[in-house]
Amino acid sequence: MITDARVLQPGFIPREVQHRDAEVSYLSHTLDPITEQTSADPVFLHGPSGVGKTCLAQFTVERLREAVVSLNHQYVNCWEDYTRFKTLYRLLEGLDKSFDIHRQSTPKDVLMDRLRTYDGPPYVIILDEIDQLQDTRLLYDLYRIPQITMILISNNEKEVFASLDERVRSRLNTCTRIKFDKYRVDELTSILHDRVQWGLDPDAITDDQLRYIADASGGDARTAIGILRNAAVAASSKSRDGILSEDIYNAVPEAKAEIRQKTIDKLNNDQKTLFEILLSRGELPAGELYQAYTKQAEDPKTRRMVRNYLSKLEYYNLIIADGENRGRSYRPRG
């Protein structure tokens, strides 16, 4: 029944992007100078998760590559590579210039120097989840490298700009910003329909079932495709040639749990402890949470460090922080 599993994978880049015509043409237009072998101004893509920001950026760069004779490009997820070193390392990797860098610190800033001396064709870099970068001056440094064109992606426009260093902000304030809204149910349905066409037997699933999935995913394409994948896998493991509604009902919580589990796996022990306390006890004021944590953790960290952990958990959408200052309390999400 599954004819091509790749199109149901999270990182798959489709050959056509649907319902984002305006965004695609806006982005391509901004990147136009690259076809003349010069770099373009930075672009900032923002909007909630699962609305096609990453997909569209990669898709557009892919298309640009077909039109331009020579062009280097690289995608970096700043959630995973959030330090200056790791980000720079990835960027050099994209130019095949990282071969002799093996450790976390060759002399002071060799990586940046090497990037600065790059004088090849235009280098288009996609920096995803830039709000996770701990050193935002990196953006300023990259901005000043003439060959580099930056596509910046983030969920939260305001927070990013608030956290930026003054010099970066004044530069990026004027750059092109493209806002992405959540997909509507009919849009998601047709996106799913497209994936089915490439990845499943045509009769495996009905339009009504696709619409149900689209509705259940809350406008998030990643979740929707995850649900479709799980339902398809469940059906084919039972050697059926079509997806039953039952497969879909089961796949909804499964897919959501999968996405959540992926982020939980990235937590360290202290962060997990905090999250588990909130899961078992529900909402807690900050003080009580810290007390519970010190009892449970074998080597409790300081209050300040715990605040860092909690803000990380909040960013990961695992917990919700209510209230300001003195009255703040934390509770698990969902």
Add this chain to the structure above:
DNA sequence: TCTCCACCGGAATGCTTGGATG
């Protein structure tokens, strides 16, 4: 309305780690 204080989060400083270097 004023004062207190729990809590937030920025910044400076300290500690640990592990590849590089002689």
Add this chain to the structure above:
DNA sequence: CATCCAAGCATTCCGGTGGAGA
């Protein structure tokens, strides 16, 4: 092998904030 050094994590210090209670 000993030493060096910056990354990365953690602690310390501290000003800011807003709700509770006098």
